[in-house]
Amino acid sequence: MSASKICSRCLRASRTGQSQSLRLPYNSSLVLQRAPLQASTAHLSFSTWSPQRQDSRTLNSEPGKGRGKSRKPVILSVAAALVAGAAYYGFSSETEDDSLNSTKFTPFNIIAKEHVSPTAFIITIRCPDVLASKNNPKIMAAWQHGLWSVEMKQPQLQIARHYTPLPPLSDAQENAGELRFLIRKMGSGEMSNYLFRLQVGDQVWLRGPHYGFDISKRMGEAKDVVFLAGGTGVAPALQIVHKLLDGSQNTAPEQRPSVRILWANRRDIDSLGRKELHGKTKRSGDVGVPNSLTDQIVDLKQKYGDHFNIDYFVDDEKFITHEDVNTAITLRQQPALAATDKRCRWHSHEGLAATSDEDDKAAKDIACTCRRHNMPPEFIGRNILGVSGPDGFIEAYAGSKRWFGGREIQGPVLGLLGSMKRMDPKMDDWLVLKL
8 A cells, every 4th residue: 555645445444443442340231432532533424434333231130050149249249330330430310410520421402403414414502501600611611722522422322422522603602602513424323323313402411521632732832733634523623723713813814823624525525615615516416505514614714814724635536645744734834843852741752652632631730841942043842733533544644542551542653644754854843643
């Protein structure tokens, strides 16, 4: 397989069964599935990934033969573990009445549902009024951080997956604590099919927020973000746009960061905003419908001009190649960046490999240890090269994340971007984040 071109068939073959499950003790029927932070991609209908069915173990109710008194402590221990585990993971309906938190699930109401393509839809949710005074400040704090996700659960199957909210459409929506999620309906996806069946007025159960990378700390004084997004993996890319560009409206245009998204989809009809931004005509039979995400993308382009760009890639037309990534990272003239201190918490490539995206929030008070030189003038920080999408997409372009010590860490940069890092010295100015 050429390093400069990755086909869907190769990507499908490169990944099977990467979704991680956190299970309670043996014989428990409760399963918590831990997808990557860009959890809105967990059920993506994308040709680079074949979702694997996650089976739950059921409690064995048939008595064993020859069971004696010596088995009772074991049975009691298992039962106690199940009760404790259910309480910890928040699956008990008796505890689901508090505000949004990272331990137990809390209810939100679906207030809008919008179909944006034959397989994708957006749901908008808001918490009950009685919880708004507690939930809204937590949601506002998450938007101020930048990258974040929540878990949603499927109560019948007792599974939960991470989903990444789309940026709010307005200040009013943000202040009201409303959340929007882009979801792809999968034929065998338990969670996406469950959400697809829900209607306006129904409830969903959320846990979080779960903070991701501190994008401002990671960039420092650098100014550029290039983001490879597969399908609904565009959500964290748009969160970065919200953090960096919507948060810099009072900054002089020449001082604003720049964000370029390379957005790959299986079908042209899922490439929302492509026709409006690039004048591309959809194929016969692909009939797009007006939708809020297309409008949002067009509005961002009108508002920020050359500081916000999306390049579209469709499977049967073109894949993201080495040349596409190289063009994206060299389009703008970038300032000279100081060499990184390998011990730096924020800019070291070596340190990032052993880091989880959830670690940044707790480390916010740790200072950067990089040092600048004044001749020529140097800036401290690193540009960001983000990758988000199905597991196979992330593995092919940046290498898979790793599990170590009971948590998911970034792992080494492999795949296409790993090849580029080995061959091209300018890649040292880019910090690869797997989302």
